Amino acid sequence: NAGVMQNPRHLVRRRGQEARLRCSPMKGHSHVYWYRQLPEEGLKFMVYLQKENIIDESGMPKERFSAEFPKEGPSILRIQQVVRGDSAAYFCASSPGSIAGVYEQYFGPGTRLTVT
């Protein structure tokens, strides 16, 4: 059973460009979480999605950031008009939605975004 997959693993963007980060959850998992880790800081929650629904986006900046988890395909975290402060590691986690008592989140390897 493959783990959570994220791509690309490293992404370099110039200021003003768009960044698209992809996350494929573990097989059978229907819940996806995105977290951001700034350099030398802890992980911060951004957004929680289920298939075709955003459940909680309280940690996501109101502007330039958006996330989706379509019926088919991976979850996408999109950052428009990137700035240097967006440089960070972005981690995706997934959890199953239907197995009673199983709420652990399993993390992917992360995407390291560098804005030049």
Place this chain on the structure above:
Amino acid sequence: DAKTTQPPSMDCAEGRAANLPCNHSTISGNEYVYWYRQIHSQGPQYIIHGLKNNETNEMASLIITEDRKSSTLILPHATLRDTAVYYCIVRVGSNNAGNMLTFGGGTRLMVKP
């Protein structure tokens, strides 16, 4: 979610048990204690969780005090590969909205040869 307090760093000799403490004095009755670790820049790795009983799996043991105000993660025979930042997190055990993981500073465990 309840706030947790962990020592910022600890050392442990290779092959010895590593005991990582966590205080969560404001934990609620329906909140679980979860432990994750992050090995240098990798994605966090789930270790173990518990509600009130002690738990053991292939990675570690979790000892929760009777009043549930503190817990200890035990790595029985630490290896160099266990060097990581260990996070103690308290959260409700469900997939409801708002049940994200709230990571504090964690404990940086250094296993030394």
